[in-house]
Amino acid sequence: MNIFKQCKQYFFEDLPFFFSMPAIVWEVIFFCIPIICIVGISFIKNWDVSAFSGITLFHYIKLFQPIYLKIIVRSFLLAIWTSFLCLMFGYPLAYYLACKASQSIRNILLFFLILPLWTNFLTLIYAWYFVLEKHGLINDILLSLGLISAPLVMLHSLFAISIVTFYCYLPFMILPIYVILEKLDRTLVDASQDLGANMRQTFLRIIFPLSIPGVLTGFLLVFVPAFGEFAIPLFIGGDKYMFTGSLIEHYFLIARNSSMGAAVTSLSCLLVLVVTLFLRWSIKKKFSYIEGRK
Amino acid sequence: MVKEYLGRYWLIFFVAAVYLFLYIPIAVLITFSFNSFLYPFQWVSFSTKWYWELWHSSEIWEVTQNSIIVAVSAVILSLLLGLSFVFYSARSRLRFVAPFFYANLAIPEIVLAVGLLSFFNFFSVPLGFTTLIAGHTIIGLGYSIPILQSSFAEIDYSIIESSLDLGATIHQTFFLIIIPMMAPAIIACSLLVFTLSLDDFIIAFFCTGETAQTLSLYILSTIRTGITPTINALSSCMLLLSSLLVVIFCSFGSRVRVL
Amino acid sequence: MCMRYVYFIRTGMIFFWLCALFFFLFFPSISIFWHAPQTINIMTWAGIIDPIVIKQFEKETGIHVNLSYFSSNEELYARFKATEGKGHDLIVPSDYTVELLIQDDLLKPLDKTKLTMWDQLDSRLLGLFYDVENRYSIPYYWTVYGIGYNKRYFGLTQPLANWNLIFDQASMPNRLAMSDAAREAILMGALYLFEKTSKLDEKKLEKVKQLLLQQKKWVGAYTEELTDYLLITSEVSVAVTQTPLVWRVLKQYHHLKFIVPQKGTFVVVDNFAIPKNSVKEDLVYKFINFIYQPKNIRYHFEQHRFFPATNDLFKLFKEYDVDDSIVKAHKIDRSKWNFFKSNIAAGVFEDIWVEVKSK
Numbered sequence: 001m002n003i004f005k006q007c008k009q010y011f012f013e014d015l016p017f018f019f020s021m022p023a024i025v026w027e028v029i030f031f032c033i034p035i036i037c038i039v040g041i042s043f044i045k046n047w048d049v050s051a052f053s054g055i056t057l058f059h060y061i062k063l064f065q066p067i068y069l070k071i072i073v074r075s076f077l078l079a080i081w082t083s084f085l086c087l088m089f090g091y092p093l094a095y096y097l098a099c100k101a102s103q104s105i106r107n108i109l110l111f112f113l114i115l116p117l118w119t120n121f122l123t124l125i126y127a128w129y130f131v132l133e134k135h136g137l138i139n140d141i142l143l144s145l146g147l148i149s150a151p152l153v154m155l156h157s158l159f160a161i162s163i164v165t166f167y168c169y170l171p172f173m174i175l176p177i178y179v180i181l182e183k184l185d186r187t188l189v190d191a192s193q194d195l196g197a198n199m200r201q202t203f204l205r206i207i208f209p210l211s212i213p214g215v216l217t218g219f220l221l222v223f224v225p226a227f228g229e230f231a232i233p234l235f236i237g238g239d240k241y242m243f244t245g246s247l248i249e250h251y252f253l254i255a256r257n258s259s260m261g262a263a264v265t266s267l268s269c270l271l272v273l274v275v276t277l278f279l280r281w282s283i284k285k286k287f288s289y290i291e292g293r294k
Numbered sequence: 295m296v297k298e299y300l301g302r303y304w305l306i307f308f309v310a311a312v313y314l315f316l317y318i319p320i321a322v323l324i325t326f327s328f329n330s331f332l333y334p335f336q337w338v339s340f341s342t343k344w345y346w347e348l349w350h351s352s353e354i355w356e357v358t359q360n361s362i363i364v365a366v367s368a369v370i371l372s373l374l375l376g377l378s379f380v381f382y383s384a385r386s387r388l389r390f391v392a393p394f395f396y397a398n399l400a401i402p403e404i405v406l407a408v409g410l411l412s413f414f415n416f417f418s419v420p421l422g423f424t425t426l427i428a429g430h431t432i433i434g435l436g437y438s439i440p441i442l443q444s445s446f447a448e449i450d451y452s453i454i455e456s457s458l459d460l461g462a463t464i465h466q467t468f469f470l471i472i473i474p475m476m477a478p479a480i481i482a483c484s485l486l487v488f489t490l491s492l493d494d495f496i497i498a499f500f501c502t503g504e505t506a507q508t509l510s511l512y513i514l515s516t517i518r519t520g521i522t523p524t525i526n527a528l529s530s531c532m533l534l535l536s537s538l539l540v541v542i543f544c545s546f547g548s549r550v551r552v553l
Numbered sequence: 554m555c556m557r558y559v560y561f562i563r564t565g566m567i568f569f570w571l572c573a574l575f576f577f578l579f580f581p582s583i584s585i586f587w588h589a590p591q592t593i594n595i596m597t598w599a600g601i602i603d604p605i606v607i608k609q610f611e612k613e614t615g616i617h618v619n620l621s622y623f624s625s626n627e628e629l630y631a632r633f634k635a636t637e638g639k640g641h642d643l644i645v646p647s648d649y650t651v652e653l654l655i656q657d658d659l660l661k662p663l664d665k666t667k668l669t670m671w672d673q674l675d676s677r678l679l680g681l682f683y684d685v686e687n688r689y690s691i692p693y694y695w696t697v698y699g700i701g702y703n704k705r706y707f708g709l710t711q712p713l714a715n716w717n718l719i720f721d722q723a724s725m726p727n728r729l730a731m732s733d734a735a736r737e738a739i740l741m742g743a744l745y746l747f748e749k750t751s752k753l754d755e756k757k758l759e760k761v762k763q764l765l766l767q768q769k770k771w772v773g774a775y776t777e778e779l780t781d782y783l784l785i786t787s788e789v790s791v792a793v794t795q796t797p798l799v800w801r802v803l804k805q806y807h808h809l810k811f812i813v814p815q816k817g818t819f820v821v822v823d824n825f826a827i828p829k830n831s832v833k834e835d836l837v838y839k840f841i842n843f844i845y846q847p848k849n850i851r852y853h854f855e856q857h858r859f860f861p862a863t864n865d866l867f868k869l870f871k872e873y874d875v876d877d878s879i880v881k882a883h884k885i886d887r888s889k890w891n892f893f894k895s896n897i898a899a900g901v902f903e904d905i906w907v908e909v910k911s912k
Contacts, residue, residue, distance in 0.1 A: 003558075010562050016382040018566045023379035024391060024433060025570045030432045031398060034409030041412055048631060067911045074911075089312055096309045099406070109313070111540055116316055118489045118536040118543075122513045123529040127319035129521070130326060134787050135336060136323050153728070155788060156774045170316065184538045220400075228402030231495070235517060239733050242910040252408050252500065253624075255735075256631045258415075258419050261408060262629030276400060282689035333785055353604065420581045428578070502672040515599060519858075 035269075042262035059263035066266050069248070072268065073225045075244035079226040082165045083219050086173035089166075090218065094174045098181035110178075117171040128164045128225075129155070132236070156238030165226055172216035172225075179206070180214030212287050216279060222273055243266045297530065320533065327526035344527040345484045354512065354528065360423070361509040366493035367427045369484045372434030376483070381468060392443050398436025406432065407500035413503065422506045431499040434487035441486075445479030446472070485543045559677030592617040593642040593836045596629065598823070600857050601694060602646070610843050614665050625734075626650040627899055633659055638828030639848070643837050648822045649894035651690045652683035660689040661827045667838040670845035673863040678822055682894070688799055690824035691841065692862035696795040697882045698741075701780060701811045702802075706790040714812040716745040719793055720768055730780045730792035735906035736893055738765060741819065742792070747814065748889055758897070758905065765909045775910075786810050795821075796879050797858040803876040811878040817889040818882075822862065848853040 011018070042060070045053040063067070116124060131137045132154040139151040154160055168220055184207065192202045230245025242250070244264065251261030300307070301502055330341035348354060385390045398406075410429050414421055441545075449472065457467045471476065473480070495510030583715065595602065596798040599622050607618050623629045626647050633644075638659050646654060654660050665671060668691070678692040700718050704711065717724045719731065720742065732738045740750045740762040747753075753761075773789040780792040781802040796811070803809055827837055845863065853859045856867050860883070861869075870880050895902075 007558060007562060010558055011566075014559065014562060014566075015672055017384060017563060018382075019378040020382040020386070020388050022570050023375040023389070023395075023439065024709055025567060025574065026428075026431065027395065027398075027435065027572075029574060030410065030413075030428050031406070034406065034413040035401075037416065038405070038409045047412075048635075067908045071907075071911050077777070092305060092308055093312050095465055096305050100305065107544065109309075111537075111544055112313060112317070114540045114544070115396055115533070115537060116320070116381065119320075119492070120493045120495075120510060120513065120529070120532055120536075122495055122510055123323070123532060124319065126517055126521075126525060126529065127323040130322045130507070131319050137318065153773075153788075156728075166782065167315070167319070170312075194308075195400070200864075206543045224400065224402050228404040230404065238772075238776065240769070241770060243906065245402075246910075248404055248408060249499075250903070250907065252411065254627070256627055256900070257903070258412060262412065265405050266407050269401055271398075272402060294587065333782065399767065419578045422581050424578055424581060518776075521782050535854070 002135055006291075038262045038269075039266045040262075041258055042266050044259055047258040047262070048256055059260050060267070062260070063263055063267060068264070071242050072271070074241070074245055075227050075229075075268070076271070078165060078229070078243065079223045081162060081228045082131050083173070083222045085166045086170050086222050087215065087219065090170055090173035091177055091215070094177035094181055094214075097178050098184070113171055113174060116168075117175070121168065122231065124168055125164060125232055128160075128167070128236060130164075132160050133262065152289075155236065156240060158237070158241060159234055160238045161241070164232050165229060168232070169222040169226055171219040174219065176217035177211060177214040180211045184210055191292065209287055216283055219279070220276055227268065227272055242244075269270055319369045323526055324506055324530045324533070325528045327523055328527075329523055332522065344523040345531075347524055348527045348531070351524070354524075357507050357509050357512040360493040360506060361492055361541060363490045364423060364426050364430060364508060368434050368491040369432035369487045371427065371431045372438045372487045373480065373484055375431070376435060376438035376442045377473075377480075380446050382474070384446065389443075392439055395436055398432055403433070403494075403496045404500075407497045409502045410497070421502055422504075425501045426498055426506060426508070429501050430487075430494060431488060432490040433494070433497075437486050438483045441479055442476065449475050482543060485539055488521045492532075516540070564572060574767060591615060591833075591836060592619060593833050593840060594621065594640060594841075595643045595645075596623055596641045597643075597645045598622065599624070601823070601859055603853060603856060606844065606852060610840060613843070614839055616839065618840070630654070633828070637830060639830050641828055641835045642831040643840065644826055644828060645693060645823050646690075646826055646828050648683045648824070648892050651824055651826060652894065654826065655684065655689055655908075659829055661829045661831060661834065662688045663691070663827065664834070664838070665781070667835070669842050670863075673845060673847075673865070674784045675862055675864055675866065677860045681822065684824075684893065689866075691824045692723075692822050692824050694797075694859050695820060695822040695862050696797050696860060697813065697885070698793065698795055698821075699811055699813040699882055701784055701794045701799050701809060702791045703773075703784055703787060703789075703808060704810050704831065704833065706810050711810075712812070713814055715814045716741070718791055720745045720764060722767075724769060725771050725791060727790035728788070729771055730767075730774050730776055730783050730789040730794070731768065731772050731776050732793050733775040734777070735902040736899070737819070739896060739902055739905060740893055742768075744817065744819075744891060750893075750895060752868050753895065753897060758834065758901070762905045762908065765905075766912060769882075769909060769912060796882050797860045800875050800879050803879065811882070813878075813882045813885060815889075817891055818885070819893060820890040821893065827894075 043055050043057070044051065045056045045058065047053070062086060082243045093113075097106055097113075100111060129136070133139070134151040134153070134155075136155075138154065139148075142148045143151065147268050188206055188210070189202055193199075197205070228245045228248075230243060230249050233239070233241055233243050235244050239246075248261055248264050248268070251257045255261075326337070327344055328340050329337055330343065331338040368439060379388075379393075381500070383391070407429065410425065414425050415417075419425060452473060453475075454467055457471050458464070463469070492509065495508075495514060498508045498511050499514070502508070513525060515529070574795045593616060595618060597620060602620065604620075607620065611617060621641075623632070626649070626753055629644065629646055630650055630653055634657065639645075646777045651660070660810055670797075674692060678695060681692075684690045694876050700714075702712060702714075702718065712718050712724060719725070719729055732741065739758070743750045743753055743757065746760055746764060747757060774783060776783070777793075777795070778798060780789075780794040781799050784792050784794075785798075785802055785806060794811075799809070799811055803811055815878045827834060831837065847865060850863060850865055852863065853909065854873075860866055862872065866883065868879065869875075870883075
């Protein structure tokens, strides 16, 4: 009886632990364990037939054939290219929103920026069909202006895939940069201009380095999903080109080869993690002087 | 003269061009939802018959209902788990676990989706709504815990102290003081998770086993099998809904550090 | 003493939450037991059993129907091998899958006395290679593969009816749409190169792979279901397609035509079959009898891309003024029918397909 009362007392004392546990339990069960599952399955010889077929590195060895490496490199290049384009086009936009626009215009522009972000992804991909196809908007405009004599073939190509990926991920790059730039200490800019720097020098040596954390966040917010993209190659690419995401989907849902799929998944996850950590480490090293000054 | 004009206002032109680029496909989408022709690539005449068909399609209503149920459940679970974790781990060593929740967003969603699929298949969990909600909650936690924790950390501890001094129990303090002070973060967070869950299709694609249909999956299967303007009409309606959510978010989100 | 209790209680807390999670995850399978005692579970392709027809069946007979979908025969077969068909009472496999399921003894023989629709069925679709006596399967719908093309790209000379149109660069005026499934594409290539799809060894498969890689330069899109849309919008001028997918657009757009290669083409027959472990055959027979009723067959024909395996088909063709080429396609001699069956392991097909897609 005494023990029971003591237990009850300890339970109520330890209530914080009790209530903080569900989130951690949820995370472990639905995040950590599935990842471990994937890594584990990639080493099993034939997961679909039996869970205990035997441990092997066969799937990883198979992955190093040119066919598969080409697919992974293609996804990597698409992700890097998309991130680069998004940065080129997104930074000026974020800069304008944060530094140059007046408050009311800023709110309106922000609304129109967040809206595509919060629209269904498939809807956006679907919309591009009508812009890129032979009787679509672009061809109609170019034909009526007389710039071309026959409709351009744009849909179902790598060009179309890169445009649509850029379109879908542009807002993801703009928002983090905007957030950082908005919080920028204006007195630093004023001080630099007082000390005689022109706008270009101020930008290159003060504003841009201080916005690097935002650029990094934006870059990763674009790079990581773009690497695993499979819906855009499926619809806009006409299912002609395989990317990492399509390869994973192929192995898990069509070919039903979970072990191979798991190997591709773990390899791509590893690649993404390596890129993320490398970027964070190198940026930290290069721009550590900013942190010091803060 | 023109060069000078261009030099000074190039940024504005650039911004306008980018916004135009962002909205051209959406404009085309909405325009063709009012097209009377069966195939949306050729404009024939104005008609709202696709909206009428959308309204009367029982399948789309069922699918929308499913999506909303999943989204609301994901929001409730994310908030409950997030709030209880943030609040109860505030004074213990467990709060150092919070940064690990960022990992939910750091990996590509497809990795999480196939991980969940393999996990569920291994333990013979019946695929359907519950598995979908589980997946969406994981992503929701990745957003809700950082947002809620930063919002909670901003609360002045002296207010909590004074509330306890004045005789309120810790739970009364929680419900009457802390939650109202965190209200903008909670609302912003719930809107974010709600939208993410509605728009998500990667996890739905892998983890529902095709017994439960959500809105994204419905659109996916329709695009795959036949392009009709009903989807244009559906997309326009969803755009309208998104606009509403963005307006609500912007009015609350400005007070919250989201990113 | 105190420390021991603390860890004991903490473990108990974690265990409590794990149980709650377990309950949350497995809740659906518990709720299934609460359902109406008369339920049948059907596993089918999307778009061939209409929910409205199901609701009518439920109203008439009081039997509740649960539909679950699958998207490929490999998925059906894999799921079945794993669970031995438990949990489902009716499935709709394609021809070669029925053969595999019969070989693995996963299907239940049918009691033909309980089925009232036998005379309705097209006799040419009975007694096919996979189930010669139709002991286990009933044909439900079928499609014939062929090539749809836009005659505006061909000028005065209309294309010849053979597989050259999609594989030979010289005959192709513009881009084409090819099938997106590995097995189908490879067996089509084999039919074109070797005029038969059986006895494919490694060397022959290598040749087929080179053919597909060569073809890829002219492929606009790999799809099966979007071929009608792509033909209409002139994204492609030639498309590998099936009769139920194009019959509507042939009526509306007279510049689109459909031909079936003379040397032989592919036919797919999807059948009803009952898994061995099902105990609700009586309910299933009621469902089958219901769904073959002419009014339901007609409803599916009107609303979906569905050609029934019954004698009604040609009546419906006449009534809906279906293009001659489609009617002819369904009248071709049985000797020219090829099926997508092959002894080659699915993994080999998929590897070739990945290589084609990766270029």
